[in-house]
Amino acid sequence: MSRDRNWMYMKRTTSEGLFDPTFQHHVNFFLDYAYANAPNIQRELIDGVDVSKIRCPCGKCQIPRFKKRFEVVGDLFKKGFMDxxxxxxxxxxxxxxxxxxxxxxxxxxxxxxxxxxxxxxxxxxxxxxxxxxxxxxxxxxxxxxxxxx
Missing domain, CATH: 1.20.5 (Single alpha-helices involved in coiled-coils or other helix-helix interfaces)
Structure with missing residues (x-):
C-alpha cells in the first residue's frame, strides 16, 4: 500500500458531479488492503456467510465503528476520510x-x-x-x- 495518502483528501467528485474514478480506484485498493491486513477485523456470521468488518475511517465515524465494506465505501464517498x-x-x-x-x-x-x-x-x-x-x-x-x- 502506498504511503502517499494525498488521494484521501482529494475532491471525490468530478465537475459533472460523478464520483472521481481516481478516488474510486484508491478507495477500492485501500479497502482491499485494509480487509486483508487490518489487525482488528470483526467477523460476523450473517445467514451462514462470514462477513468482515473494519473500523470506518470516514469523517463522521472516525474509526470507532466497525462496518461492512459496502457501508465503508458509502461513507467514504459521502463524507470523505477523516482528518x-x-x-x-x-x-x-x-x-x-x-x-x-x-x-x-x-x-x-x-x-x-x-x-x-x-x-x-x-x-x-x-x-x-x-x-x-x-x-x-x-x-x-x-x-x-x-x-x-
Whole structure:
C-alpha cells in the first residue's frame, strides 16, 4: 500500500458531479488492503456467510465503528476520510495494543493465581500427610518401647 495518502483528501467528485474514478480506484485498493491486513477485523456470521468488518475511517465515524465494506465505501464517498487519518490510526492501534497487553496480563495473573492456589493445596496436603506420618511414627515408637504382654 502506498504511503502517499494525498488521494484521501482529494475532491471525490468530478465537475459533472460523478464520483472521481481516481478516488474510486484508491478507495477500492485501500479497502482491499485494509480487509486483508487490518489487525482488528470483526467477523460476523450473517445467514451462514462470514462477513468482515473494519473500523470506518470516514469523517463522521472516525474509526470507532466497525462496518461492512459496502457501508465503508458509502461513507467514504459521502463524507470523505477523516482528518489526520494516519495519526488517528496510530492512536487506535496503541489503544488496541494496550487492551491486548492488559488482556494478556490479566490472563497471566489468573494463571499465576491458579498455580499459587494449586501449590498451596499441595503444600497443605503434604503438611497433613507429614503430620499423620509423625503421629503414626510416635505411636509405633511408643508401642515399640513398651511391649505389650
Amino acid at each position: 489526520n487519518y494516519k495519526a488517528q490510526v496510530m492512536r487506535t492501534r496503541m489503544v488496541d495494543l494496550e487492551a491486548r497487553v492488559q488482556e494478556e496480563r490479566n490472563l497471566l495473573v489468573s494463571r499465576l493465581e491458579e498455580e499459587r492456589d494449586l501449590l498451596a493445596t499441595r503444600l497443605d496436603d503434604e503438611r497433613k500427610a507429614r503430620e499423620e506420618l509423625q503421629k503414626q511414627l510416635q505411636e509405633f515408637m511408643k508401642n515399640w518401647r513398651s511391649p505389650s504382654n
